[in-house]
Amino acid sequence: MSTRILVVEDNKTLAKLISNKLATSLNTEVDVAYSLSEAKLFLARHKYFITLLDVNLPDAPNGEVVDYALKKGNHVIVLSANIDKDFRHKMLQKNIIDYVNKSGNNDIDYIIATIQRLKKNKAHKVLVVDDAMMFRKQMQRMLENMFFEVITVAHGEEALGMLQAKPDISLVITDYNMPVMNGFELTLEIRKTYSKDELCILALSGNEDDEISALFLKHGANDYIKKPFSKEEFSVRVNNSIEALENIQMVTNYANRDYLTGLYNRRYFFNTIGEYIEEVQESNERFAVAMVDIDNFKHINDTYGHDVGDKVIISLADILKSSTNPHDIVARFGGEEFCVVLKNINRFSAVDIYERIKHAVEEFSLAVNKKEIINFTVSIGATLYSDEEGLDETINQADMLLYKAKQAGKNQVVFQEF
Structure with missing residues (x-):
């Protein structure tokens, strides 16, 4: 656009x-x-x-x-x-x-x-829940004019189904009085799955009972608007809700991401991999864990300076992201050390991918200035995860294999199963 x-x-x-x-x-x-x-x-x-x-x-x-x-x-x-x-x-x-x-x-x-707010709104989906078709269309028109993608449904049960089909919805706007499931009941159901940090709920009602607004806010609504309301009030409250959600997600993202590369940090890695292991325990899905380390990184820093060292780290992060699938986990553990988890994979495919990463790094050139180009390599130690050994021991094993790769001359992959 x-x-x-x-x-x-x-x-x-x-x-x-x-x-x-x-x-x-x-x-x-x-x-x-x-x-x-x-x-x-x-x-x-x-x-x-x-x-x-x-x-x-x-x-x-x-x-x-x-x-x-x-x-x-x-x-x-x-x-x-x-x-x-x-x-x-x-x-x-x-x-x-x-x-x-x-x-x-x-x-x-x-x-x-x-x-600037309108440009950001294009990234958000809004779900409107109201049994009155005329009111749904009115809100849809206002929201689309604010550049939101808008989905409308007539009652709470439909809304829950839509949230399952489209989990990336940012805001639910719900009326109070509806058949089948009213807005208050819908809010309680949504909050069983989505926290306020993940999804906003804006409640609407023409009910004269002042307790309704308090109940909505106590039980999970981010905001409440009493009907009838002006277009300006509606727009401001919607934008404020979305902006608050973005701010929370930005803070969360900063907490979970490495500041230099944008990869997951060590803390978030262990939270994520723990959840993944629980999910795949019953299916016996295999996955590989690798520790990746830049060879002779101290020499790069000492020779070219820390700014160039940072560029090398960022370049490796980009290679790791582009060489793996979106569902895999790539994290920076600190310094020049990274961890790469390949999900749902066997030994041979894992070795092939880690070898491709090694070759991609080996062939990459980084321009230091107009006259000078540097190359660098990585060593990789990798293993398949073992339930018997557990996560910590699997990572320790990958670390030991990384050490073997360094001792054997660097710029190589050492892969071993438990």
Whole structure:
């Protein structure tokens, strides 16, 4: 999808200020029109991510540009000096994203933050649960205008089925009063599987009982909106919920990932591999564990410096990721040492993959500067996991085999079964 933005503003000084700030902050192309007639030419020529529209133009003094842009299927943010409440309310009844009063730099900063939020929203799925078709369609229209992917269902049981089919849903918006399973019961069921750190729940109700909101929030809802609500309140609460979820996931990701390579860190590796071992115990699925270490890494650091050493580590991490399947586990244990687990594999296939990793590293060249290129190698010690020995002993065995590879001349794979 295009990230291009159209600004329609008859004040040329203001239009230039807005367009320059948007282009710099969002790193995107920005077109500027000073009238409805110019805007029509741009809209015929390009697809826009957002159109930022003034409602008082020389040839369209009453917001006609908004109707035209919406008719052509554009996403609209209104930027206006008109602070009349009735006019503002009338504009917000249209399928616009937001109505922003133009009063200074803070408003431009707000628009930039809004556009950044809308871009992020494209990565999220929202599930709407409501037995009233008209209300479902209304919420779907508002959410799609905020760039979310939207799924709608009529009651709680359907919602639970949809969550099983699409586990990557970020937000569930549920009504309270529904047949079969009401919104409160649905919230309790969802929280048996998904924590607040994994999925947001936004509850809606027109119920006058104040205890309903407290019950929802106590039993797992992230937020609660009382009907009827304004488009602005709905948008702000939805965006806030998604942003809070993203922040939690970002912190979790930092805790689980190695800062330099983006691979899993040692702590998260042991949590993940423990869960995997429990899952495969009944199926007797085999998997291989390898310790991988960069040969002569101290010499690389001493000769070229730690910045080059970091680049070597990052390069190896990239090779390990590209040489394994997404379901395998690749982690940096620290320094120049990595652990690579190949799931559901036999001895011969595992040896083949570890040998390919060794050769890929051997053939890789890293440019230190315009004149100098360095090469490096790895040693690998690997074994198949044994239930009898357990995880710690399996990793110790892989470490011992790595030591053998180093003692035997480096740049080789030593594989041995228990």
